[in-house]
Amino acid sequence: MSATPFQHTTVLLTEAIDSLVHTPDGVYVDGTFGRGGHSRALLARLSPKGRLVAIDRDVQAIEAATSGETRVSDPRFSIHHTSFAQLRDTLAEQGITRIDGLLLDLGVSSPQIDDPERGFSFRFDGPLDMRMDTTRGESAAEFLARADERHITEVIRDYGEERFALQIAKALVARRESGNPVRTTGELSKLVAGAVKTREAGQDPATRTFQALRIFVNAELEELEQGLNAAMDLLAPGARLVVISFHSLEDRIVKTFIARESKSVIDRRAPFAPEKPHRLKSIARIKPGEAEVRANPRARSAIMRVAERTDVGVAAGGPSAGPLPSRPASPRGTGRGTSADEGSK
Numbered sequence: 001m002s003a004t005p006f007q008h009t010t011v012l013l014t015e016a017i018d019s020l021v022h023t024p025d026g027v028y029v030d031g032t033f034g035r036g037g038h039s040r041a042l043l044a045r046l047s048p049k050g051r052l053v054a055i056d057r058d059v060q061a062i063e064a065a066t067s068g069e070t071r072v073s074d075p076r077f078s079i080h081h082t083s084f085a086q087l088r089d090t091l092a093e094q095g096i097t098r099i100d101g102l103l104l105d106l107g108v109s110s111p112q113i114d115d116p117e118r119g120f121s122f123r124f125d126g127p128l129d130m131r132m133d134t135t136r137g138e139s140a141a142e143f144l145a146r147a148d149e150r151h152i153t154e155v156i157r158d159y160g161e162e163r164f165a166l167q168i169a170k171a172l173v174a175r176r177e178s179g180n181p182v183r184t185t186g187e188l189s190k191l192v193a194g195a196v197k198t199r200e201a202g203q204d205p206a207t208r209t210f211q212a213l214r215i216f217v218n219a220e221l222e223e224l225e226q227g228l229n230a231a232m233d234l235l236a237p238g239a240r241l242v243v244i245s246f247h248s249l250e251d252r253i254v255k256t257f258i259a260r261e262s263k264s265v266i267d268r269r270a271p272f273a274p275e276k277p278h279r280l281k282s283i284a285r286i287k288p289g290e291a292e293v294r295a296n297p298r299a300r301s302a303i304m305r306v307a308e309r310t311d312v313g314v315a316a317g318g319p320s321a322g323p324l325p326s327r328p329a330s331p332r333g334t335g336r337g338t339s340a341d342e343g344s345k
């Protein structure tokens, strides 16, 4: 199978790589490969000794990395079909216990949004799916076909910050009870447009509902928390954590996490010594410049946060990684691992 022809324009490309790479010989993780814009730039920055482990939960992203013209053919690179929430296990299976940097460019890629078959967008009519990993889990249509009014209201209100969540949920349940549940993106956006009474300037009335269902179906916020927690055990002292968010719910999690992990601590054995930042030191908060937003409107809501791992709480350990295995094992229960050179089809 070949990858979809849809293109993705990478957001904050140079800024992310500049922030991430501090040792060209290091082991780096791109937890959100997408179409590999960041991964390719990262490989260009690494020395022959460097190594890049990429992850994506979308089968089409894995196909883009391993087949056809978009294939990444580099012995320093491997890609794994799994979630970044499974980071620890995925890396352990590669013999990696320490990394020098982790990049998370959150959310969906343009190929996912622009393909009507994936059901992410109200701009195209297609099946109401919205799963990033189509090999598992429940689609948005399946959720709306079984959930009660209260649950649907909570999802749309909490993940979409939608004032008309109750009205939308009522309309969805009424339609379902009349024997005609929503099955397509077109049906959902029409139903939402009828239930949302006041319009936000420049925004489709379905924007918030689509965002909410996507976040819920993919457990995006829980995944993010798990990924950040897993990173703390893996980042070596001096390693960088770089996270690009596209909405306030994600950014709030990243910001709170970095703030909590950056609180200074007093060394009890040396109470008069200067306080040390805790496990992270916050380094930067970067937004795309005007030129980037003009060229790529999808960049307008991006916020990148950068933090550096301190040496607090790092167990003394050996090297971060052994040599590249000739055949990476499949991540447990999540799919497959593929080094670039064996992925050619």
Ligand SMILES: C[S@@+](CC[C@H](N)C(=O)[O-])C[C@H]1O[C@@H](n2cnc3c(N)ncnc32)[C@H](O)[C@@H]1O
Binding pocket: 008, 009, 010, 011, 031, 032, 033, 034, 035, 036, 037, 038, 039, 055, 056, 057, 058, 061, 082, 083, 084, 085, 105, 106, 107, 108, 109, 110, 132, 223, 224
């Ligand atoms: C914004 S795109 C990344 C684009 C990429 N940086 C590029 O330049 O091509 C986000 C990607 O992350 C993937 N993704 C989102 N959440 C994920 C998760 N929890 N685990 C693994 N991949 C995830 C999506 O499937 C999507 O392909």
